[in-house]
Amino acid sequence: MRKTNALALAALGTALAMGLAACGGTAGGGGDKNTGTGNTGTGTSAAKHNDGYTKVVNASDAKGGTLKFAYSDEPDSMDPGNTYYAFNWNFTRLYARPLLTYSAEPGEAGLKLVPDLAEGLGEASEDGKTWTYKLKKGIKYDDGTEVKAADVKYAIARSNFSAELTDGPKYFAEYLDAGDYKGPYKDKNLDNFKGIETPDDYTIVFKLKAPFSEFDFLVANPQSAPVPQAKDTGLEYEKTVASTGPYKIESYEVGKQFNLVKNEHWDPATDTTRKQLPDRIEVQMKQSAEDIDQRLLAGQIHVDLGGTGLQTAARAKIVGDPKLKDSTDNPYTPFNRYAMMSTKVAPFDNIECRKAVQYATDQVATQAPWGGPLGGDIGSTLMTPTTVGYQQFDLFPNGADNKGDVAKAKEALTACGKADGFETNIAVRGDRTKEVQVAEALQASLDKVGIKASIKKYPSGDWSAQYAGKPDFVHKNNLGIMIAGWGADWPSGFGFLSQIVDGRFIKASGNYNMMELNDPAVNELLDKGIQTTDAAERNKIWAEVDKKVMESAAFLPFVYEKTLLFRPESLTNVYVHPAYGMYDYTWLGVKQ
C-alpha cells in the first residue's frame, strides 16, 4: 500500500507537471488563453474526476450572475485581521489584498508566493532581521481613497497587539521587535509601534527580533491587508471592511448572510491573481451540512464555503455514480492525521516500545474512518505532500499491505523489555467520531501484539487547554498515545513543523508537541533552517527535521488528509488551489 502511495504520488507529480505545462505559467491576468490548451470552455460534463486538481475546469471569462456559497457554521470573523479559519484565508482575498499572495495556479506552482499589494517579494537585510516591501502605487479602497503604507502598519498593529481581536494568529507579535507595545486601542499613537516603520507612503519595513527567512509567508496571510485607522470599528469591522479586492461588502448579518458586490475601484491591472466575474457573491451561514450537499448536487448553490468536502451520505451517492464522480475533485487538505506518543509516559520513554506501536499499527484500519483512500493517503512522514520541502520516506514499513508487521512489533517489544506487551491509554477527542474510530482501530492493532490500550475520551473544547495539551495531565493520567491532527498556517516545512516538534514550544497548557520531544538536534535544525535564505537549502533542512523526528518513533502518521469537493456544472473557472486545499474562490464564475 505504501508503495502504491509512492506510485500515486509520483503519478500526481506527473499529472501536476502536465497540468502546469498545459496552464503555461501564471493563470492570472484574466484570460482564457492562460488556462491553456484543451481545457478551456469544455464544461464540467467533459471534465473527469480530479481534473480540477491539475487544470482549470470549465474555463470562461463570462461575467454576471450570482455566485452562491453555503456554510454549515459561521466563521470566527469575516475581518481579515481576526480570522484563523482556513477557508477564510482563501475567501477574504475577494475583498482584502495582503502584501503577497499565492500564485493563481493549480498544482505545485500554486505554492509560489507572488506580489499582491506589494511590488515584489520582501527584501531582507543581510542579517535577515529587516524585511522591506514597496507598495504598488494607485491601489484604492472601495471608497476611492488610496492605500498607504501606514494602513498596513495599522492593520498589523490592531490584529496582533489588541486584546479584543483574539481570533487570528499572532505571528507578527511573536516575531516583530515591538517592545511592550500595547496595541492601537490602548495607545492611539502609531509611532509608538516600533516593530514596523513606514519611511514614506509606499514603503513598509518590518523589524524582527531574530532572522526569519520565511517572512514572506507571514505577509501572505490576510492580516497584512490594509486597514485605515479612521475606519476601524474593532470587533464590528467585519461588517464594514475597507475593500481592496474585486468585491466589497454589501451587508453582513452575523451568523446568517454575507453579501458581496463588485468593487468598482479595483483595478485588474494591479492584480494578477483574481478575477471579477459574478455580479454578486452570497454566503448563507449556519446551513444544514447534509442539505448543503443536496443543494450542491441539485445545482441550487455553487460552493460549500468550508471547503471540507461532501458528507458521508453524499460521498456514498457519488462513489456509486461515475457521472457524478467526474464532477468531483479529491485534493489533499493541509492536514496530517496522526497519533503522538508521549516520551515522558512509561513505557513510551523507551524508543523500542514506541517502535512496537509503529510496526503493529494496521494503517489500512486507521485510514478507514477517514473514508478510505478518498479520505486520505496512508502517511509515513510529518510533512504532507503539499508542504514545500516534503520528501517521501518510510522508516517503519509495517508489512507489504500496511496492515501491521506483528513479527517486527514483537521484536521491538522484546528490545523494550516488554516481550509480553504492556498496558497504556489512548486519549482521543470523544466528540469527534472519526478520531474515536481511529482510536478503536489502533486499539485492535495493538491488542494483536499484547499491548492493551484503554481509550480515554475528552471533550474537544478543552482538549488542548486541559487534557492532551497539558503535560501534567498527560503524565498523571498515563496518556501514552494521543490522537491528533495538524495543518500548517503556511505551506512550508517550518510552518508545519515548528509548533509540533520544537522542544522549546512545549507549554504547560495548549501544548501541541504532545510527544514532549525536546531534541537539541531538532531545535538547532529549526533555527538553522529559518535563518537559511536559500530556499532549496532550507527545504533540505525541513526534510532532515522530518526524518529526525520520525527516527524518534514518537510520531505515528495515519493519513495525509484528502477531501472530496463537488463542482456543479454551473460553476466556471474551477481549480483546486494547493495552498488552501480547496477551490480558488477568487477565480470562480457562474453560468447564467
Next chain:
Amino acid sequence: MVAFIVRRVIAAVLMLVIVSVATFAIFFLIPRALGQTPEGMASRYVGRDATPEAIQGAVKRLHLDDPLIVQYGRFAKGIVAGQDYSLGPRKAECPAPCFGFSFNNNQPVWPTLLDRLPATVSLALGAAITWVVAGVSIGVVSALKRGTAVDRAAMTVALAGVSLPIYFTGLVSLSLFAYTLGIFPGGGSYTAFTEDPVMWFQALVLPWITLAFLYAALYARLTRAGMLETMGEDYIRTARAKGLKERTVVTKHALRATLTPILTIFGLDLGLLLGGAVLTESTFSIPGIGKLVIDAIRGNDLPVVLGVTLFAAFFIVLANLIVDVLYAVVDPRVRLS
C-alpha cells in the same frame, strides 16, 4: 379573579428567576466545580495557538475571572439596566433588556433573539394550524369509522408520524419534493414575510408539513380516544334520541367536549415550539430560535444559551399562565384553590 391572576404572574416571574439561576449554574458553576479555570473557558473563544496574553485578554474581556455571583449579578443587571461591551476602539451599548453578548461572534443576544423570533413564530403557527386541522379531522373520522380499514390506515399513519424523527422525514421530503420534483424550494430558502410573502409561504410549506406530521399524529390519536369515550356518553344518546342530525351530534356535542383537553395540550405545545423547533429549524436551515440555541450549545456560547433558555422558558410559563387563567374562567373551583 384579579387576585388569582396576580398570584399566578408572581409565580411565573419567580419561575423565570429560578430558571435563570439554574441555567447559569449549569453553564458556569458546574464547570468550575469540576476544575475548569477561567483560562480554560476563555481558550474556547480565541483562535488556535492563542498566546497566554490573548487568553488572559479574553478572560478579562468576558469577565470570566469574576466571582460567579458577580457574573450572575452583571447578567441580571443587564436585563433591567443594560450594559456596555468593548469593541476595541469604542464601546457598544446594549440597552435593557440586555442578555449579554455572544462569546463567539460578539453580537448582543437580545436583538439576535428578536431577529430570530419571526422565523420561529412563522414555523410554529403554520405548523400548529396544520396539525390541529389535520390531526383533529383524522381523529374524528377514525373514531366514527372505528374498526374499519380507514381507521386502521389512519392510525398506522399516525403511528408512523409519531415514530419517525423529523430529521428523517425532513431530509426525505426535501430530497423528494425540493431536489427531485422541484415543487418546493430547498433548505435555506426561508425569507421574511415582510420581504417576500410568496417565497415565505413556499419555503415554509415543507417544514410546516414535516413538523405537523409529528404533532398531527399525536392529536389524531388523542382526538380519536376522546371521541370514542364521548360518543359513549348518555348525553350523546339523548341527543340522538331527540332526533338531532348525526353531524350535529358529532360536531356540536361530541367534538366540543373532546376538544377541551386537546386545546389545553395545544397551548403548551405551541408555547414549547415558540421557544424553538430545534430539529425542524436545523434540518431546513431556518434561522429561528431553535437553530440559534443548538448552534450556541455546540459552540459553548453561554450567553446565547442562557438567553434562549430564558426566552423559551418565558413562552412556556406564559402558555401555562394562559391555560391556568382559562381554567379559572371555566372552573371557579380552580380560583379558590
